Amino acid sequence: MVSERGLQVLRAIVQDYVETHEPVGSRSIVDRHSFGVSAATIRNDMALLEDEELITAPHTSSGRVPTDKGYRVFVDHLAQLRPLTVAQRTAIESFLTAPADLDDLMVRTVRVLTQLTGQVALAQYPSFARARLTHIELVALAPNRLLIVLVTDAGGVSQRMAPLPVDVDETDMALLRARLSALITQRAVSDAADRLQALLAADEHSDDLALRALAAIIIEELGEFRQERLVMAGAATLARREQDFRGSIHPLLEAIEEQVTLLRLMSEMEADSHGLAASIGTENASFGLGEASIVASNYAAPSGMARVGVMGPTRMDYPSNLAAARAVARYLSRMLDEDEASR
Known part of the structure; x- marks a missing residue:
């Protein structure tokens, strides 16, 4: 059982690793975070986290990096969504205002989301089966x-x-x-x-x-x-982030090309009480996407719920990406509701 301080150490490791791209050591945690304990104590906490398979040592480095299981614990219990800046909220509003039609709105949605996150943006079309x-x-x-x-x-x-x-x-x-x-x-x-x-x-x-x-x-x-439909933007970001993936990005490129896998994965992700969902690394292995994470938020359409989110490496900024997905989803829901009310 991981202690409360151990969970806070995990939070620090995830945040620092996402920011620096470097394995995180006990001395770095003491210097960057206010735990009020010695590096030796932090090393003990890290040893317990390693026993729980939440962090691991890459190669012979003295530092540690999160495992997929560690990211899952972070997302489920530690991550607090970061509020978007005024500039980010303004960007969402300006991108999504006055679309020509639904297709235009969905294209704008993924464009703004990939700009906010730097990841591949995904959006399910509203289902018209019940329309x-x-x-x-x-x-x-x-x-x-x-x-x-x-x-x-x-x-x-x-x-x-x-x-x-x-x-x-x-x-x-x-x-x-x-x-x-x-x-x-x-x-x-x-x-x-x-x-x-x-x-x-x-x-x-x-x-x-x-x-x-x-x-x-x-x-x-x-x-x-x-038929279910998916719109995407930002596929080129995968090439720029290829070093963030532990293996090949080709399965991700194939999923983007075919879409069926991503549609099924997006539909099967389990959302929390706030409509947010995350599927991390090895949790996606059955879809052939064990190298990637997807975070998403539900949005409301007249014909039911659908999802908008991003796909990227497991080493992603989960709090910021979830916050961006939620903000875009809320605005998209509002746009569709206003369109419905005007009919």
């Missing part, structure tokens, strides 16, 4: 080609080109819009897709070729609405 379709619009581009626009109450907007097997005029298009609107608007995304599938099955031999073509395309688009 309701509020509007469908058809725009004529040519007699046999339309633009389909779908809008949900969660802020999702989809635009899809629709080639038709027959020509349609304004009257035909108005009838198509009215029939499709009656079928799918004010319906959940999944329900709308089911109703269109039923239409195609029931009218299998219908000569309304335009309606069938539009229904098939909208079903595909609604399938996209139900």
Whole structure:
């Protein structure tokens, strides 16, 4: 069992190692922190921390560095979130104010978060699986080609080109819009897709070729609405921080490329009572990301909770990164709430 002072020594080791990149020794702790005890006493505390596998000695150095287990204890019991500066809060507000649409808002979110933290920023899109379709619009581009626009109450907007097997005029298009609107608007995304599938099955031999073509395309688009999506920024920071990783960064680059692994990891992380979550080093080994840590904060969207966070080396500034993720998440929640209220 680690004593209270032992935990404070662990805090000092984590903070100093993150700041200096160098193993931390007992003399350094005495000089930099006000423990009021001798270096010999600190060495005893460090020996106990090493017995608990919370710190370790790299190579033959007399100093110690935190283990993944040590970082976990630090995050769970010791880390206090550092308040953001006025400049940082101003940056968040200026970056996220007046986005053109949801896609623009999500891109701005990860851009500001990677600027605040210097890490790879990740943001889950709000889930549209439970969203309701509020509007469908058809725009004529040519007699046999339309633009389909779908809008949900969660802020999702989809635009899809629709080639038709027959020509349609304004009257035909108005009838198509009215029939499709009656079928799918004010319906959940999944329900709308089911109703269109039923239409195609029931009218299998219908000569309304335009309606069938539009229904098939909208079903595909609604399938996209139900897929989880992730937006990222700052991948180049991995190359600049490669020396901070104990092994290869290639698994991280592959995860960024494929996204599926990161989406699953982001979804499975367990949040605390404040909506904050951290997955550290070896805890991510089953995802092939044992060299990285991810910290995240929940944000509220009309269709449910999603997460925004950062990924980087285990030797990261957890209090600052968690604080940045939480601040960006809160502002993102507010933006989405205001957008919902204005509808």
